[in-house]
Amino acid sequence: MHTSIATVCLSGSLEEKMEAAAEAGFAGVEIFEPDLVASELTPEEVRARAERLGLALDLYQPFRDFEGVSEELLEDNLRRAEARFRIMARLGIGTVLVCSNVSTATEDSDEVSAAQLRRLGELASAHGVRVAFEALAWGRFVDDYRRAWRIVELADHPAVGTCLDSFHILSRGHDPAGIEDIPAEKIFFVQLADAPALSLDVLSWSRHHRLFPGEGDFDLVTFLGHVVRSGYAGPISLEVFNDIFRQTASGATAAQAHRTLVALADRTAREQAGAEALPTVPAAGHPVGVDFVEVRAENTTDVEEVLDQLGLSFRGQHRSKPVRLWSAGGARIILNEQHARGERPHVAGMGLLYPDVDAAEARVSTLGVPRVTRRIQAGEHRLPAFVSPQGVELFLAAGESDATGRPGWIDEFEHGVPQDEGAEAGEAGVYAVDHLNLMSPWETYDETVHFCTGVLGLQKGTSTEVASLHGLVRSRVLRTPDGAVRVPLNVLPAAGDQHTEHVALACDDVLAVARRAQRRGMRPLPVPRNYYDDLEARFGLTDTFLRSLRAHQVMYDRDADGEFLHFYTRRVGGVFFELVQRLGDYDGYGAADAPIRLAAQARLDAEPSQLSGSARPPRRRGRSVPRQLPEW
Template sequence: MKTSIATVSLSGSLVEKLHACAAAGFDGVEIFEPDLIAGDHSPEEIRQLARRLGLSLDLYQPLRDLEGVDDAVFADNLRRAGATFATARRLGIDTVLVCSNVATATIDSDEVSAQQLRRVGELAAEYGVRIAFEALAWGRFIDDYRRAWRVVELAAHPNVGVCLDSFHVLSRGHDPSGIADIPGDKIFYLQLADAPALSMDVLSWSRHHRLFPGEGSFDLAGFVRHTLAAGYTGPLSLEVFNDTFRQTDPGHTAVHALRSLVWLDDQVAHTLTEATPPTGFDFVEIKAEDTSEVEVLLTQLGFTPRGRHRTKPVSLWSAGAARVVLNEQQARDQVPHVAAIGLQVPDAEATSRRAAELMAPVAYRRTYAAEQPFGAAVAPDGTEMFWSSEPAWVAEFERGVPQGPSPVAAIDHVNLTQPWQTAEDAVLFLTSVFGLSAGEPAEVPGPTGLVRSQVMHNADKSVRLPLNVAPHILDGAGLPQHVAFSCTDVLALARAAQAAGLQFLAIPDNYYDYLSGRFGLAEDTVAELRELNLLYDRSPHGHFIHFYTRTVGTVFLEFVQRFGAYDGYGTDNAPVRLAAQRGRLGTVRT
């Protein structure tokens, strides 16, 4: 697989983009014309820089609004095309992208468009250049790749072929199986982008919401298979217009982009170590300079202190199958926060090989010879992910108390706040490295704006990782992370915790008045929920009772009980929780 990326997909100057692409490991790039003309390096200097960096320059783009026009307009278009071809040759690029006309076309005729493309092809040949004709999804007359191919076929010129762009094909719901009708040597270029399923005009969708492969809803693997089966042998190139990526560090984005292509290649050809999704949570780690406040919470909630690590300032607490690691190592000035998640996987070595193949950054921690080694990687938000097949590490904790019975059963989910810059990257990371599936995104209203949430999970939902993106105004601040534990009797746990002095997150009385009317709950049931600061939700498949602790540092705990086949997270209660956390910080009702 030869990899390439359009410079429009990255932020920064053209020179910065080239350096980022080379450092990430791309084979080549597409030069976006505005990037060149806005820079102060000549085409020859860009050509030499790319050569020094080991990058091929694969495509120059875009040449717009050429065909489907009258003779007078076309004469000027030929002049403009010649100037573009001259620049391409100065760059050393032999393929130029020509988009179907969206603005100036006045003649809806395949024959006229073909005749004009033939003329453009003849001119391109004089410069040693080919043109790749692309049907834009919002083209005035030509908006379907199949019609673009008909026009190219009618043009009948060796320097005229097609460019296939996954967004323009899949966003319109066109059937990609028709790609098989195009000879492979006439597919001059392939551009790839994923996208979320949105209901909006296709131009805005394309210009602002494209994603890298694996982050959206398109079947890119099927699209690529059709193209390769037709005989295409050129690069797999990314063209991703996205407001986030054009504001973030180009080095990070380039690595993210290349990982998406490696993942896509694996989906098409199965070239990587097979993904082995985790079978459950191993532990969650909360890190701080001083974890004593978290210890108080865990004690009040019936967790058992299982001991201190024999070589590190780390303690282990457990209840049921749930394990919480409290880490004070190298944590000066840090408040309690979720620092790491441990996963149980069927084959730890296989997961480690896959992580390495997908360029996942390694999380480094000192491990002594007598201690269990973990596979380890750093997620895009900085959370460290560890994995093992057997929890032998538990024996490294000494002088603990034997674990007693508890209504707490296991870790239900770990809710991670994502910076807006890395939200899509996190989805791809968890999908590609761990084989998790992405649920449909949801938006929850909060006191400062909408919070976007998307749950990553394995097949049986024994691993659930909701990813929450705070409103941009917060930049991630003010939106705490939390760990949720499943219970066999959440009411009994709440009563025991109340007796032990637990400070619940105080839920307003208005919520319980609303709850009674919405679900028609009995008065004594509502009174019990009110007394214990419990929240309630119901679906057609069951119901859900849960409560929250106060926030310590940037983390709080949640305890949940699912009844029947309830599979949600009490999403309708989230605005109540967000408002309570923001407006009643420190307010307690016991």
């Protein structure tokens, strides 16, 4: 597969965009005309630079408002086109993208448009150029790829073909199955873009909200399957207009783009009949459990106190590093004080269990995810480690379907409670990590969603919004089908400066955990009495049960499948813990309780004495991510 990317997708100068595309692994680029006009490089210099970088110059675009016009305007359009063809000859580009007319068309006639495209084809062929006619979703008369193909067919010129753009087709709800009816030799170019499902005019949607494959809601797997079955074998290119991508580092964006395109090809080859020729990457399936969660800080003493109150046991100090392990059953929390000067407690890493860790490592590595190194000594376990787009480090470990199995790396921790004691559950029934609630900077949110789905093998849930005192918090759950791994991913509102994440621990009896924790001195997150009055009205709970919930600050939710009880600890620096108990087949997260939790935390924020840990956590912004793992 010849991979390509339009320079409009990336930030920076034309030279920087080309270098970023080559470094990311693209085989070619589309030259967006405004990028060339703004460049100090001559067309000959652009061509020479592309050759040095090993990049093909696949397409020159866009040429606008050509067809369906008066004869007088047609002559001017042909003059404009010839000037572009001369520039393309200097660049060495053989295909030009011609968009359907948006503003100057006056003739709503396929025959007129075809005749005018035929004249353009004659002029183009004299310059060794092909014309790829594309139906814009907001074209004045031509806004459907099937009509664009009819016009190309009527034009009946070897230099005139069509360009297929997934955004223009899928945003209008057109059926892409008709792609297979177009002769492969008449499909001159294919462009891909994803997008979120929005109720928005298509022009604004297109110019500001396109995404790379897998980051939005379009069915690009089916779309690409139709393209491959048509027999098309030319470039598969990304054309993504997005305000964020034009503001972030071109190298990171190009790497993200290439990763999504390769992952799309892999998925299409595996799921679409007739698409087996597309390249694949190693398959790893989805993770089968959470191995551990790492919390890092200059001083983790306050976190240890909370873990002890919740019923986890100290399992030992690492034999060679300032790292300690606390656990209960399959819930393992690693506290790391190495390379953390000035940092308050925060979620820094997560271990995921895979049935075939070698395959998982090969997949993540092949998809170009940045690898981070970890210095280990003789006899210590090697855990492949990568860094996610939003900065949390991912460790890959071997595991069976039973996530509570005892990993070998535990032997590196010494002088704690013997590992076989309390192995099944904590003193109050804590037995696993239920979910890990992470935050993402807004500019890497969609990339992180794709990373979790396209790279790690999680499934993408629907996007929701939760009200906080500082605005709406956007949230989406990424998980395995069986719920063994759950990662709710959130974007804090711009006005909120608290960067906090939390670890949810599953237990058999949340009220027992709460009672025990309070006897050991824990002050849970305070819940207002109004909340419990509302519970009584909503669910008709008994007075005895309500009093027990209120006495221990435990929250409650219920749906048709079961019940959910949970409570929160207060924040320790940039992290807090949630204890959850699922009854029946309840599969949610108590979403209705989230605004109550956020409001309670905001009230505590006004009382500095309530917050432990004065140092700030590292704020993840843009694409600045750590490349060196803590040495544990």
